[in-house]
Amino acid sequence: MITDNDFGTISFRQSTRAKRISVRIHADSLEVTLPAGSREKDALKFINEVRAKLKKKQTLITKKTVTISEEKGLKTCTFDVQIRKAERNNIFASLKAGILTIEYPHALNADEAQTQSYFWNSINYFLRKEAKRLLPHRTGELAARFGFSFSDVKIQSSKSRWGSCNSRKNINLSFYLMLLPQHLIDYVILHELCHTRVMSHSGEFWHQMDKVTDGKSHELRNEIKKFSIPK
Numbered sequence: 001m002i003t004d005n006d007f008g009t010i011s012f013r014q015s016t017r018a019k020r021i022s023v024r025i026h027a028d029s030l031e032v033t034l035p036a037g038s039r040e041k042d043a044l045k046f047i048n049e050v051r052a053k054l055k056k057k058q059t060l061i062t063k064k065t066v067t068i069s070e071e072k073g074l075k076t077c078t079f080d081v082q083i084r085k086a087e088r089n090n091i092f093a094s095l096k097a098g099i100l101t102i103e104y105p106h107a108l109n110a111d112e113a114q115t116q117s118y119f120w121n122s123i124n125y126f127l128r129k130e131a132k133r134l135l136p137h138r139t140g141e142l143a144a145r146f147g148f149s150f151s152d153v154k155i156q157s158s159k160s161r162w163g164s165c166n167s168r169k170n171i172n173l174s175f176y177l178m179l180l181p182q183h184l185i186d187y188v189i190l191h192e193l194c195h196t197r198v199m200s201h202s203g204e205f206w207h208q209m210d211k212v213t214d215g216k217s218h219e220l221r222n223e224i225k226k227f228s229i230p231k
Helices: 040-049 053-063 113-146 176-180 182-195 203-212 217-224
Strands: 003-004 006-016 020-027 031-035 079-085 092-096 099-105 153-155 163-165 170-174
Touching: 006 040, 020 053, 031 040, 040 053, 092 113, 099 113, 113 153, 113 170, 113 176, 113 182, 113 203, 163 182, 170 176, 170 182, 176 182, 182 203, 182 217, 203 217
Parallel strands: 006 031, 079 099, 153 170
Antiparallel strands: 003 006, 020 031, 092 099, 163 170
């Protein structure tokens, strides 16, 4: 492991299955996988060749990184997240009356990446539960209101898109939708329901969207661009 002024720490590992050098980018580090026969200096040469590109990607990830602390909690569609230190040896999470309380040992540093990962594991667990509880039902309500039909709704952990719909009218929704306000959750669901009629993003598709959003599809589309799935 080495320290780099641009990327933070850079760690290396060998993999017999790797066919080429690959880099996994984090907000404060890089993880480099080396194929058999490659050395760290080969990886560093590769990193230097694409340094600007890697830094640009890392900057985007940093912007999407949501840090949780005692001073800075998190508000989701159905619950608020509060973090606090406690006299305990492990991390404990409990959701009651719309408050997700996460307690963590005094020995842990809340700012460290590993601790943040612990926090997000707890948050994601409850986001998924809430999404499974609410989103399929809400999809059914909106479909009935506007005359759509669909085959199934599945809740996934996608970090690349809020939702998707295939030609068989199966709708996939990311549980990270629960980080959005309700009207944008509805926008995403309606977006996928419109894809049950028009698979492309053609003019006809946006005509359908305007019909189910009181002509606000463009406004809502711009609004949701202000949100991103945390990395």
